[in-house]
Amino acid sequence: MSPETVTVHGMSTSGNCHKVRLLLEQLGRPYRWIEVDSANGGTRTPAYLAKNPNGKVPMLERADGGVLVESNAILCWLAEGSPYLPDDAWQRALALSWLFFEQYSHEPYIAVARFIRGWTPLDSPRRADLPRLVERGAQALAVMEKHLQAAAWFTGNDYGVADIALFAYTHCADDGGFDLVAYPCITDWLARVRAQPGFVPMPGVSDDVAARLASS
Template identity: 45%
Template sequence: MILHDFLPSGNGYKIRLLLRFLGQKFSLTEYDLTKGETRTGDFLTRINPVGRIPALEFEDGHVLVESNSVLLFLAEGTQWLPEDKWQRAAAIQWLFFEQYEHEPNVAVLRSWMSVKGMPDYGQVMLPFKQAGAQNALDVMENRLKDHDWLVGAQCSIADISLYAYTHVADEGGIDMSRFPGINRWIARFAALPDYVPITWKP
């Protein structure tokens, strides 16, 4: 397998984490999003017509995009996706939450402040993004203040998906000291066997 990725990306990190936890071998092809390297004709034609990473390319030529879709595919039949019908649905619910409520705020703030820089419209949107990030983290805190994991009694792709950007949320100017439950969860996640940091590559 070939993972098309940009190392600072939390969305790509999700896939690298799960592949690492699963012991799956893969190679990495890196792109610099700040230079528009995924907007080239070859990438748009062969890898992802939307021009985004991550994209996981399989030996048979299939390419799967959208990070949480890749997580679901890879986790099928493993401990990372609950077998119980309700817990499975709850994990998928958290994946939707991550993409609709968390990533557009927490990840965007980090991108503006630590990765790509503040866009022209950023100052206008900043209070809205900060409020959205606070709300998303409050939802997580409400769950994690008295639970070890987001779903059930063990780590799942729900945790992988939300860990990716939450553990670097401070890079977006967010004061994470206000979320003790999340911080305990971050430490618990980082203690998992085979854990690797966001900068890791095979």
């Protein structure tokens, strides 16, 4: 039986949303994408909040009306029974530990720095947070670099959900002010991810966002 077509509400230039699209493409699973401009209130409408009171993307809807939110939870549900999620309990727990790391120690700094530099005005008071975010994000990248000195992947012996999750904002970390040249193992890992079958790149940002990134 073919897998059901799922609907994903997402912002294409969001790493958290791109995770979901990348795995769906690599699984070859049918899906419908609904673009949501979360940076400009698209997740705060009454219709959206009725489905996801937390008002964030991505959001996945099943044909039966079931709704799943939180990007890494979506990854795990989609990957169940596939090579992208380990069957072994220990290996799965190790993969999950990297998913938690990504959301607690990585994304809050690397992704937020990227958002502030690209999606806030050049005179935004939030830009005062950038030095702290860069410092903490660099700590996360150092943890990843150390792991990759002895391992090829974060999901275990093979590429999978933890690699997808960490790729999402690491590959565009320079948008947040991080210089990946200082992390050669990460650079090599990013190339391995891009070489995986079914890989799709994140779409480019708009011209105004690109201009702010260049000016930051």
